[in-house]
Amino acid sequence: MEDVLYSVRGLNVRYATRSGDVHAVDDVSLDIRRGEILGLVGESGCGKSTFGKAIMRMIRTPGRIDSGELWFDGADLMTYSEKQMQSVRGGAIGMVFQDPMTSLNPVQRVVEHLTETIRTHEPKVSELAAIARAEELVEKLGIRRERLDDYPHQLSGGMRQRVMISLALALRTKLVIADEPTTSLDVIVEAKFLDLLRELRDEFDLTILMITHNIGVVAEVADRVAVMYAGRMVEIGDVYGVFARPKHPYTVGLLNSVPNIDLAAHDLYKMEGTPPNLLSPPSGCPFHPRCPRVMDVCAVEIPVLQEVVPGQATACWLYDQVGVTGG
Amino acid sequence: MALQTPTSHEQEWREDLQRVGFVRKLLAGRRWYGTDWWLVAISAVMVLGFIILALFPSLFAPYSPDAQAGPRFLAPGASPDVPVLVSLASSSISGLSDLEVPAGDPRPSVGVVRGVPTAQALNDQAQALNDELSGTGMELRPRIARFDTLEETLQAVADGTVLAAVVQSTEYEQVAGDYPTVAEGESITGGVSSEGGFILGTNQIGQDVFSRLIWGTRIALLIGFSASIIALVLGVPLGLLAGFRGGKLDRILSVVMDSLYAFPGLILAISITAVLGPSVLNVIVAIAVLYIPTYYRIVRGQTLSVKEELYIEAAKSIGARSSEILRKYIYPNVIPSVAIIFSVNVADAILTGAGLSFLGLGLPPDTADWGIDLARGQGFIQTAWWLITFPGLAIMLVVLAFTMMGEGLMEIFNPKLRQQ
Numbered sequence: 001m002e003d004v005l006y007s008v009r010g011l012n013v014r015y016a017t018r019s020g021d022v023h024a025v026d027d028v029s030l031d032i033r034r035g036e037i038l039g040l041v042g043e044s045g046c047g048k049s050t051f052g053k054a055i056m057r058m059i060r061t062p063g064r065i066d067s068g069e070l071w072f073d074g075a076d077l078m079t080y081s082e083k084q085m086q087s088v089r090g091g092a093i094g095m096v097f098q099d100p101m102t103s104l105n106p107v108q109r110v111v112e113h114l115t116e117t118i119r120t121h122e123p124k125v126s127e128l129a130a131i132a133r134a135e136e137l138v139e140k141l142g143i144r145r146e147r148l149d150d151y152p153h154q155l156s157g158g159m160r161q162r163v164m165i166s167l168a169l170a171l172r173t174k175l176v177i178a179d180e181p182t183t184s185l186d187v188i189v190e191a192k193f194l195d196l197l198r199e200l201r202d203e204f205d206l207t208i209l210m211i212t213h214n215i216g217v218v219a220e221v222a223d224r225v226a227v228m229y230a231g232r233m234v235e236i237g238d239v240y241g242v243f244a245r246p247k248h249p250y251t252v253g254l255l256n257s258v259p260n261i262d263l264a265a266h267d268l269y270k271m272e273g274t275p276p277n278l279l280s281p282p283s284g285c286p287f288h289p290r291c292p293r294v295m296d297v298c299a300v301e302i303p304v305l306q307e308v309v310p311g312q313a314t315a316c317w318l319y320d321q322v323g324v325t326g327g
Numbered sequence: 328m329a330l331q332t333p334t335s336h337e338q339e340w341r342e343d344l345q346r347v348g349f350v351r352k353l354l355a356g357r358r359w360y361g362t363d364w365w366l367v368a369i370s371a372v373m374v375l376g377f378i379i380l381a382l383f384p385s386l387f388a389p390y391s392p393d394a395q396a397g398p399r400f401l402a403p404g405a406s407p408d409v410p411v412l413v414s415l416a417s418s419s420i421s422g423l424s425d426l427e428v429p430a431g432d433p434r435p436s437v438g439v440v441r442g443v444p445t446a447q448a449l450n451d452q453a454q455a456l457n458d459e460l461s462g463t464g465m466e467l468r469p470r471i472a473r474f475d476t477l478e479e480t481l482q483a484v485a486d487g488t489v490l491a492a493v494v495q496s497t498e499y500e501q502v503a504g505d506y507p508t509v510a511e512g513e514s515i516t517g518g519v520s521s522e523g524g525f526i527l528g529t530n531q532i533g534q535d536v537f538s539r540l541i542w543g544t545r546i547a548l549l550i551g552f553s554a555s556i557i558a559l560v561l562g563v564p565l566g567l568l569a570g571f572r573g574g575k576l577d578r579i580l581s582v583v584m585d586s587l588y589a590f591p592g593l594i595l596a597i598s599i600t601a602v603l604g605p606s607v608l609n610v611i612v613a614i615a616v617l618y619i620p621t622y623y624r625i626v627r628g629q630t631l632s633v634k635e636e637l638y639i640e641a642a643k644s645i646g647a648r649s650s651e652i653l654r655k656y657i658y659p660n661v662i663p664s665v666a667i668i669f670s671v672n673v674a675d676a677i678l679t680g681a682g683l684s685f686l687g688l689g690l691p692p693d694t695a696d697w698g699i700d701l702a703r704g705q706g707f708i709q710t711a712w713w714l715i716t717f718p719g720l721a722i723m724l725v726v727l728a729f730t731m732m733g734e735g736l737m738e739i740f741n742p743k744l745r746q747q
Binding site (some may be wrong): 056058076087088089090091094095096097102103104105106107108117120164167168170179321324 | 613636637638640643644645648651656659660
């Protein structure tokens with residue numbers, strides 16, 4: 001068995017709203033292997049960001065983690081107190097946010113962000129030592145140390161995103177959760193950023209969970225890819241395997257929807273229907289109302305995630321050998 | 328960062344700035360001094376000046392604010408009409424005391440003009456001085472010689488018929504050139520010199536308007552600053568707490584603050600001072616209570632919105648504690664708006680304080696205060712315009728200086744605002 005860094009088992013996250021609970025993450029189990037870049041893709045509102053926050057236990061009211069186990073490096077995070085979680089956040093697990101424009105404190109200099117992170121977790125480090133570490137870190141990320149004294153608004157988007165990364169890496173981080181880190185960057189900066197991410201993974205021995213709706217980004221950097229739909233994990237596997245032979249009809253549709261320069265405009269695949277309302281998800285497989293290969297069983301029973309080819313698992317009745325007899 | 332070349336937009340307003348006059352510059356200042364500093368500098372000098380005046384009024388005020396320093400209703404710049412002693416320039420007589428002689432010697436003769444009250448003044452003063460001299464062997468009992476006109480009186484002095492004369496200073500100055508051998512001495516009523524001395528005139532009880540204005544700065548700034556600081560110290564933490572914690576605490580505090588806020592400001596201040604009684608401290612308390620909700624509401628609202636910002640979540644993702652988030656992330660992002668309110672509030676509190684004392688509430692009636700001066704002077708608006716004009720101008724200038732400086736400074740120091 002591979003070395004698993006973070007193991008999620010049966011995670012359920014609900015948001016309480018006036019019209020009822022929204023089941024944002026529904027019974028998701030996932031292993032993040034040490035040293036890999038795992039891409040988590042899905043439509044907007046499918047619960048991927050919620051999932052990312054949940055594994056840092058950063059779900060705020062009205063949301064809550066209903067049930068599930070979060071095993072990080074052998075420790076059960078669900079049993080941790082809020083205080084212990086604070087030392088995990090930014091310590092062993094770092095997070096990079098979608099919008100670098102707004103994820104830095106506008107009235108704090110860049111260097112203060114870094115020294116604060118360092119000294120929050122290692123109070124014994126002196127201010128000067130923290131500054132030295134910050135300088136070393138940002139230079140590794142390609143930011144001149146003079147820029148540390150700037151305010152966030154004086155930096156470009158790409159630089160801010162690198163600052164965010166350096167914040168996530170300021171301590172001995174093992175896992176970085178990158179929540180749509182390239183969404184607000186242009187393609188050139190994005191490409192550089194992805195290169196940087198790969199280099200950092202090798203240099204710092206990182207594990208990265210890359211949450212994105214950009215299939216191209218995942219294809220570019222990820223080792224494995226997990227596909228989410230309506231709060232459920234529908235397919236997970238080796239990135240080459242999944243992209244070459246997608247098994248779940250949703251994954252097939254998702255990949256066909258990616259614009260391609262070789263494709264004439266009308267050839268672009270548009271998936272039927274709209275994402276389900278998570279207040280009252282469809283019975284059975286949540287994808288069945290939109291599925292081109294829907295069967296009777298799909299509306300009745302929820303398929304389980306199981307390996308269909310080595311290194312690739314999917315939750316779909318099409319590939320179920322046991323399900324027909326069991327259901 | 329290095330100097331940036333001005334953008335086209337910036338050049339545009341620089342040109343605008345060249346074209347318009349001072350008033351337009353003041354009016355449109357808000358748009359401009361975000362990247363310019365001179366309006367801030369002007370207002371800062373003004374504020375500093377007012378603060379210095381408030382700290383050391385005795386250095387600048389020529390008279391005590393309560394003392395009757397001169398005649399009543401003297402117009403700004405006018406010389407007071409006082410009885411002065413004139414005598415030959417060659418004699419050594421300059422004041423009444425120079426007319427003292429040993430008892431029994433011939434009494435000095437002093438000329439006065441018939442029908443002018445100088446003779447009465449001379450008699451009274453001489454009597455008073457004479458009483459002081461009793462027992463010293465000296466006496467001061469001038470023999471009064473009456474003349475029909477001022478010219479005759481002065482001629483008599485020039486001729487040596489009388490040793491000296493007592494005349495009204497204003498009348499004397501008109502004809503003084505005709506009698507080069509005659510020199511003006513001291514005023515016989517003492518204290519007040521006939522030379523100017525009242526830049527802004529005197530009020531109905533002879534107090535110097537200018538001195539009262541300067542001493543009034545002290546009370547105005549004391550009330551403005553203390554009330555605003557008390558309101559800030561109470562309002563900001565409450566607002567932060569309510570916005571950050573939310574829930575029941577927030578609801579209770581907000582109801583209390585909103586009900587305070589619902590009162591018309593001056594009415595609330597009037598009722599508080601009416602209950603507490605007249606004193607400077609009570610005025611400060613009343614005005615502070617008035618402004619706590621202002622800070623509370625702004626800070627709470629800002630906290631609520633800043634709380635949702637992504638960088639707060641980012642701060643949580645690096646493991647920051649709640650207290651740290653409040654102190655390092657929310658507080659500095661909220662405080663710029665507080666600072667703007669503070670400067671405007673100081674100005675506003677000065678206005679309210681002046682309003683209270685104008686209505687005769689709050690301050691003891693003998694205080695040197697602009698509001699009190701306004702209230703006292705309003706009855707004489709047709710005869711003595713200077714009584715209300717200068718206190719009114721002072722209030723306006725202070726309010727203008729504080730408002731301009733506060734907002735200008737904030738736009739310069741707050742990088743977020745400046746970038747826009």
